[in-house]
Amino acid sequence: MKKGHINVETENIFPIIKKFLYSDHEIFLRELVSNAVDASQKLKVLSKNGEYDKEVGELKVEVILDKAAKTLTIRDNGIGMTADEIDKYINQIAFSGAEEFVQKYKESDNKESIIGHFGLGFYSAFMVAEKVEILTLGRYEDATAVRWESNGTTEYTIQDAEKATRGTDIILHINEESAEFLEEARIGGILNKYCKFLPVPVIFGTRTEQIDDPKGEKDEEGNIKKISNEVPDQINNPSPAWTKMPAELEKEDYAQFYRELYPSTIEDPLFHIHLNVDYPFNLTGILYFPKIKENVEVQKNKIQLYSNQVFITDSVEEIVPEFLTLLHGVIDSPDIPLNVSRSYLQSDSNVKKISAHISKKVSDKLKEMFKKDRKDFEEKWGDLRIFSEYGMLSDDKFADRAKAFHLMESTDGKFYTPEEFKEEVKATQTDKDGKTVFLYTNDKEEQYSFVKAANDRGYKVIELQGPLAAHWVQKMESSLENVTFARVDADTLDKLIQKDENIPSKLSEDEQKELQPVFEATVNKDKFKVQFESMSESEAPIVVTQPEFIRRMKEQQAMGGAGFFGAFPETYNMIVNSNHPKISSILAAKGEEQAQKAKQLTDLAMLAQGMLKGEDLTNFVNRSIELV
Numbered sequence: 325m326k327k328g329h330i331n332v333e334t335e336n337i338f339p340i341i342k343k344f345l346y347s348d349h350e351i352f353l354r355e356l357v358s359n360a361v362d363a364s365q366k367l368k369v370l371s372k373n374g375e376y377d378k379e380v381g382e383l384k385v386e387v388i389l390d391k392a393a394k395t396l397t398i399r400d401n402g403i404g405m406t407a408d409e410i411d412k413y414i415n416q417i418a419f420s421g422a423e424e425f426v427q428k429y430k431e432s433d434n435k436e437s438i439i440g441h442f443g444l445g446f447y448s449a450f451m452v453a454e455k456v457e458i459l460t461l462g463r464y465e466d467a468t469a470v471r472w473e474s475n476g477t478t479e480y481t482i483q484d485a486e487k488a489t490r491g492t493d494i495i496l497h498i499n500e501e502s503a504e505f506l507e508e509a510r511i512g513g514i515l516n517k518y519c520k521f522l523p524v525p526v527i528f529g530t531r532t533e534q535i536d537d538p539k540g541e542k543d544e545e546g547n548i549k550k551i552s553n554e555v556p557d558q559i560n561n562p563s564p565a566w567t568k569m570p571a572e573l574e575k576e577d578y579a580q581f582y583r584e585l586y587p588s589t590i591e592d593p594l595f596h597i598h599l600n601v602d603y604p605f606n607l608t609g610i611l612y613f614p615k616i617k618e619n620v621e622v623q624k625n626k627i628q629l630y631s632n633q634v635f636i637t638d639s640v641e642e643i644v645p646e647f648l649t650l651l652h653g654v655i656d657s658p659d660i661p662l663n664v665s666r667s668y669l670q671s672d673s674n675v676k677k678i679s680a681h682i683s684k685k686v687s688d689k690l691k692e693m694f695k696k697d698r699k700d701f702e703e704k705w706g707d708l709r710i711f712s713e714y715g716m717l718s719d720d721k722f723a724d725r726a727k728a729f730h731l732m733e734s735t736d737g738k739f740y741t742p743e744e745f746k747e748e749v750k751a752t753q754t755d756k757d758g759k760t761v762f763l764y765t766n767d768k769e770e771q772y773s774f775v776k777a778a779n780d781r782g783y784k785v786i787e788l789q790g791p792l793a794a795h796w797v798q799k800m801e802s803s804l805e806n807v808t809f810a811r812v813d814a815d816t817l818d819k820l821i822q823k824d825e826n827i828p829s830k831l832s833e834d835e836q837k838e839l840q841p842v843f844e845a846t847v848n849k850d851k852f853k854v855q856f857e858s859m860s861e862s863e864a865p866i867v868v869t870q871p872e873f874i875r876r877m878k879e880q881q882a883m884g885g886a887g888f889f890g891a892f893p894e895t896y897n898m899i900v901n902s903n904h905p906k907i908s909s910i911l912a913a914k915g916e917e918q919a920q921k922a923k924q925l926t927d928l929a930m931l932a933q934g935m936l937k938g939e940d941l942t943n944f945v946n947r948s949i950e951l952v
């Protein structure tokens with residue numbers, strides 16, 4: 325056996341780090357501004373701990389564009405670096421001064437968070453620059469300023485330099501192919517995306533302000549004149565709402581922050597959840613519940629992920645369960661690894677914990693609202709339902725918790741949790757096998773006659789709509805004991821909720837056989853199956869239904885599930901009530917009259933299901949006019 329050391333040649337690795345570390349080149353600015361913010365935060369920590377006793381002053385980061393010189397400078401007045409520090413932190417790739425600092429000061433009670441971790445960020449500058457200069461003056465009494473320069477090979481120069489004030493300038497000489505980063509609008513856009521909530525003021529260019537004329541000159545109406553004044557443009561809000569304590573914030577502050585996050589959204593959110601965890605991982609944030617529309621796709625991906633107030637991404641699918649991507653807002657966690665691939669994120673244990681935690685917080689909040697003010701919750705339910713359904717379908721733990729607040733609305737406008745509804749209808753809607761049947765409608769206008777027939781019998785019908793209803797029903801059937809769901813028009817009521825008592829049939833079997841072809845002639849035989857059933861006289865003479873199973877299959881197929889069954893044929897049952905007096909009268913009639921009457925009854929049944937269309941409808945109308 326032979327043991328050895330794998331040899332890493334910096335010359336070979338360096339270009340890879342430079343070019344491929346980040347797929348998005350614009351990230352360099354996020355990295356460099358983050359370093360500048362870190363340098364400022366570190367100074368605050370040192371000052372608080374008594375290790376820096378000079379004036380800290382107003383800490384800020386400036387981004388300065390010089391198009392003529394083709395440079396972009398990131399300037400801070402933070403801790404700065406000595407030559408030795410440059411040697412340690414910059415000349416050694418992947419040695420992070422940030423990490424070292426955090427380790428050293430983690431015991432002391434500092435609120436200032438440090439962004440850097442890996443000791444690679446600085447080198448992302450070479451993705452866009454042919455030469456990078458560092459001009460820096462350390463924080464020590466007798467510090468000498470130094471200038472470090474490298475043109476992106478592994479060689480660098482370092483020498484004493486002139487710099488009057490504490491802090492660091494990182495000067496990028498932008499390369500040919502990265503000329504876009506010399507455009508003011510481009511830089512402004514990147515800063516606005518990644519740096520909008522950094523904890524230290526970030527200045528880029530100037531903006532024009534209207535101020536009172538300092539000379540006090542007045543206009544014709546006697547008001548002091550306004551004059552234009554150029555002021556440094558601070559692009560960030562250093563203390564966004566999520567970094568504050570919930571007790572410090574009013575309802576309006578949350579609404580205000582929502583508008584700050586989504587300036588183009590008009591509608592206010594329904595409510596919010598303020599997340600604040602520090603064990604076993606760090607997480608802060610505010611999640612907002614928007615009013616969720618049927619078209620869920622357009623609302624997704626509005627959550628912004630931050631790490632120590634640095635924007636990372638707004639595609640958070642890997643970090644939160646899919647249904648939570650319907651929410652809006654901000655999540656900030658220094659424990660989410662930033663510079664790694666997306667697939668790695670999914671398996672990261674912190675990310676998994678965070679995801680489970682958020683899901684729990686959200687269900688806790690809904691439960692709390694339900695308990696605190698049920699009436700208000702019921703009013704909001706229309707906007708929450710799809711979210712909750714989605715959650716129950718995609719997250720078993722959420723489904724379990726949602727049982728306590730997920731509501732179903734009955735056609736008479738009452739709200740029930742599934743268990744409450746079971747209690748309510750158990751006595752009347754349990755069939756001979758002991759299954760309680762939840763009757764539902766997905767359109768109470770279209771299925772009006774079926775809903776009414778059920779209500780007349782004392783049955784309750786719930787309303788289930790939307791794209792997820794079919795899947796949700798399946799889910800509930802497997803989680804509620806002895807419950808099955810049936811759409812109210814899936815069969816006759818006697819069949820949907822089979823009781824023991826059998827009503828004797830007025831028509832004999834022979835008479836049914838005689839009538840069978842008469843009714844079959846009124847419809848397309850391939851689509852409709854004619855059956856006789858002995859129902860109560862008070863029910864309709866003919867009922868057209870689509871079996872629950874076939875309809876569910878078709879619905880799931882339409883949503884992209886259950887594809888392996890192949891295309892499902894459109895089939896219906898046409899149930900003839902063998903006890904209805906009109907059916908007896910059709911039996912008595914003969915020839916043309918019999919056929920006409922049968923057709924009229926069939927069309928009426930179709931009409932009740934909203935299935936009478938086209939030529940059949942026109943013929944029906946004309947025939948009915950004749951009858952009058």
Ligand SMILES: Nc1ncnc2c1ncn2[C@@H]1O[C@H](COP(=O)(O)OP(=O)(O)OP(=O)(O)O)[C@@H](O)[C@H]1O
Nearest residue numbers: 359363413420421422440441442443444445446492
């Ligand atoms: N503007 C600056 N002022 C003071 N020190 C700096 C500055 N920029 C970089 N440094 C020092 O150089 C080190 C390396 O920076 P680099 O961006 O490569 O890594 P990092 O910030 O530690 O981690 P990450 O890779 O997560 O950004 C920093 O940790 C810090 O000690």
